[in-house]
Amino acid sequence: MKWVSKDIEIYLTAKEYVDTAVIPLYSVSFGNEMKQSASNAEFITLLTNYLERQFTGRLMLVPPYTYLKSDQYEDIINGLKKWEENIDKEQFKHIFYITSEIDWKNFEDELKGSLIWLPSLPLEHLNESQRISMVESQVKQLQSLFTQKWHENL
């Protein structure tokens, strides 16, 4: 489910089936790193959207948690923790963070959800069909990870 009113309406009538929240993590930086920052975000957007399409009925794609890369790490993590607190634990038993920012790996233990780090692929040089197959192969691996997690908590 996407963060649009139509999907949320469906969600409200089928809450018991949607138990997974996916939060993309975007870092924003300006100056020299601007392009890299955009390319990362683009990759994560494509990936999470495709993932949402595969698992529409079970996961909620939350708007991305966006932060300035130049900010203090404590602040960034505290910000995300606040999101965690606000997400209804009863409803969303599984929380996944998806990012291509390696720094998050150091703080994985502090987060309640599972952190998935994927190296960003330079998609801008690929044509449409190559892009799709690239993202698809990545998502396929994620899918098995998700189903595995779901099975653990049955």
Next chain:
Amino acid sequence: MSKHRVSRRQFLSYTLTGVGGFMAAGMLMPMVRFAIDPVLKAEAGGDFIATPLKIKDITTEPQRVDFTFEQKDAWYTSDVTNTAWVYKDEQDNIVALSPVCKHLGCTVGWASSEDHPDQFFCPCHFGRYTKDGTNVKGTPPLAPLDVYPIQEKDGLLYLGKAEPRTKEA
């Protein structure tokens, strides 16, 4: 010289009728068009979209076909890729099923569950459909998979807009 001499009066009345007729038509046409507008409207979504799949390559085993078309979302245009499961049934009819689960919209896969190799399977809540798209009783989906209308052109498969089937399991 013609025998019928056109009098000035006749000439004027012909001219006036002609011009008047044009003016009346000019006024009435938009009104009529306006009145029957729904009839004139081109049917949205009625277009068939080409897929890369050749008709002769379709087998009895469902195979995945991706096809891309342009979608308008308010002023935002984007290329959307949709998927269909295509196969030939026993009567040699081509069947194209939508992969969107009728439960909550996940993407179903053919034979993606080891326990049910000849069914469509939804990984989200373990919904299942038989090969013809009928939902298996006792699993979450309440309706059969949508069906794409199909067309053949130049040996390629063309798909229309997926339509729900009314038949219940």
